[in-house]
Amino acid sequence: MxxxxxxxxxxxxxxxxxxxxxxxxxxxxxxxxxxxxxxxxxxxxxxxxxxxFWHETYGGAGVQPLSTASFEPLAHPDAAFSERPFLSPRVALTIGRREESAAVEAYAREFAARGVEVERLSGDALAARIPGLRPGWQEGAREPTCSDIDxxxxxxxxxxxxxxxxxxxxxxxxxxxxxxxxxxxxxxxxxxxxxxxxxxxxxxxxxxxxxxxxxxxxxxxQPLRRTVLQVRLGVPVPAALPLILHVGGDFYFKGESEGRVWLSPHDETPSAPCDAIPEEIDVAVAIERLQSVVDWPVAAIEKKWAGLRSFAPxxxxxxxxxxxxxxxxxxxxxxxxxxxxxxxxxxxxxxxxxxxxxxxxxxxxxxxxxxxxxxx
Incomplete structure (x- = not known):
């Protein structure tokens, strides 16, 4: 070029x-x-x-057709375009507290009706997939096609x-x-x-x-600031930990390597166009929300960054x-x-x-x- x-x-x-x-x-x-x-x-x-990550339902029902249609080119690109796929398996769990059962059920039903593979989980079945899950987080929806994107x-x-x-x-x-x-x-x-x-x-x-x-x-x-951290934990959480998202949009986190996760408070702070940097309050909120879900001690914040996600009205x-x-x-x-x-x-x-x-x-x-x- x-x-x-x-x-x-x-x-x-x-x-x-x-x-x-x-x-x-x-x-x-x-x-x-x-x-x-x-x-x-x-x-x-x-x-x-x-x-x-590629998460078929991320962005809602209006975005889902674009995500679904993009899966095959990402998973099986033409050989002239790439010699290897851009996706690797991850699995997603959308979770909620006991009182958010109706929201999780509505989420699962909506996207299952649109052809998305969704499995409802609750209680012990959910806790078995998220080590250290705190009591009260009882509701979940599993999407096995979720993948990481290179x-x-x-x-x-x-x-x-x-x-x-x-x-x-x-x-x-x-x-x-x-x-x-x-x-x-x-x-x-x-x-x-x-x-x-x-x-x-x-x-x-x-x-x-x-x-x-x-x-x-x-x-x-409108640009909205989003914060992401990489944290080292005091427990051996597996690198293959699913992408875990709150049904109400308060957080997502996923395994990065053994004992490390990527974590976001899913913040959306209006911003002027700029080279975004993370705010300490958003870093603190991210840690607080993680520890409200799982009993993992945070040993260190190894990386933190922010980017602008831009939305139409x-x-x-x-x-x-x-x-x-x-x-x-x-x-x-x-x-x-x-x-x-x-x-x-x-x-x-x-x-x-x-x-x-x-x-x-x-x-x-x-x-x-x-x-x-x-x-x-």
């Missing part, structure tokens, strides 16, 4: 995280594509700070595929402003001007700001041509589920922009609920 921007391109993708890289990989064989990235390396914000490998594979197909990647090139000139955009970047037929806004937390810089109405993308992803300016295309608002839905979103949006729609489950997903035109 190139170190200097071309003078003209067909499709200019703003942002080289998972959204921009995935779209470029799907679209570059069919149109001339350039990706511009404000940072010195691609994927340093939300993509590089993901908790790295995010770095997936992101790198998208970028390699885009490069092989002739896409350009230009780093340290923030979009400063853009204007229409006849049938083309004239885009000013930190590295010079680029003329483009289409702009794709895959800028994550910066998506609304990019729209404003192009004279396009924002859709209301209805918490569904936004992809497709803008409601007013058809030459400005959105690929934003992927919340905390952007990695696990990236194969479906990339393929569906690429098909709208001139690529063929792949066969399989992705072809059966209706993109209409995710179109920017829903915001009027």
């Amino acid at each position: 190139t170190s200097a921007p071309p003078s003209a391109t067909d499709v200019l993708i703003v942002g080289a995280g998972i959204a921009g890289a995935g779209l470029a990989a799907m679209l570059a064989p069919h149109r001339r594509v350039t990706i511009i990235e404000a940072e010195e390396a691609p994927g340093v914000h939300a993509t590089g700070r993901s908790a790295a 995010v770095a490998a997936l992101h790198a594979a998208y970028l390699r595929a885009a490069k092989r197909a002739g896409a350009d990647l230009v780093l340290c090139a923030p979009l400063q402003r853009a204007r229409r000139s006849g049938e083309r955009w004239i885009v000013e970047t930190g590295r010079g001007e680029i003329a483009a037929s289409l702009i794709v806004n895959a800028a994550g937390a910066w998506a609304d700001g990019i729209a404003a810089s192009c004279g396009v109405r924002p859709v209301g993308i 209805d918490r569904l992803p936004v992809f497709g041509p803008d409601r007013d300016e058809s030459a400005f295309v959105w690929c934003a608002g992927q919340g905390g589920f952007g990695i696990q839905t990236s194969p479906a979103i990339s393929a569906l949006l690429a098909a709208e922009l001139g690529a063929p729609l792949p066969l399989g489950a992705i072809a059966g997903v209706d993109p209409a609920p995710y179109a920017p035109s829903r915001f009027t």
Whole structure:
């Protein structure tokens, strides 16, 4: 990929995280594509700070079709794209206190009706799967298809595929402003001007700001800070511990290695677009919530980080041509589920922009609920 921007391109993708890289990989064989990235390396914000799991129901019923359709490309990628799968088995347990039985039951019933493999657990059956589970946590739903995602490998594979197909990647090139000139955009970047037929806004937390810089109405993308820790425990919790999530959304944690877990308080603190850092109060809340669930002593906090998860007002992803300016295309608002839905979103949006729609489950997903035109 190139170190200097071309003078003209067909499709200019703003942002080289998972959204921009995935779209470029799907679209570059069919149109001339350039990706511009404000940072010195691609994927340093939300993509590089993901908790790295595929959980079919994560994000709710509106997101689940995209996650379900993305499983096969992640689990069994084409050999030309990757020599090995991006998923490894994990299992998920969504749990609740005794008084949250109705919520867990409703969760299990809703997604079972949508074809998700869900098994209800309670009492001793749940405690047998979570060593040290405290009394009172009696309700659970088990999803055996949950998997870890090798995010770095997936992101790198998208970028390699885009490069092989002739896409350009230009780093340290923030979009400063853009204007229409006849049938083309004239885009000013930190590295010079680029003329483009289409702009794709895959800028994550910066998506609304990019729209404003192009004279396009924002859709209301709100960045929310999410905190994650790696903690070393004083008990030998197995690395294969399931992904454990609260039915009410107060936490998730999963085994990382023997005696270590990744942990989040599932915080969603509104933030301006920035290089997010964890707040000590959120770190403390995460530890408190973990210890309210299990009797594991925390020996040390080994790592802590934060990232911005960006949501549209209805918490569904936004992809497709803008409601007013058809030459400005959105690929934003992927919340905390952007990695696990990236194969479906990339393929569906690429098909709208001139690529063929792949066969399989992705072809059966209706993109209409995710179109920017829903915001009027």
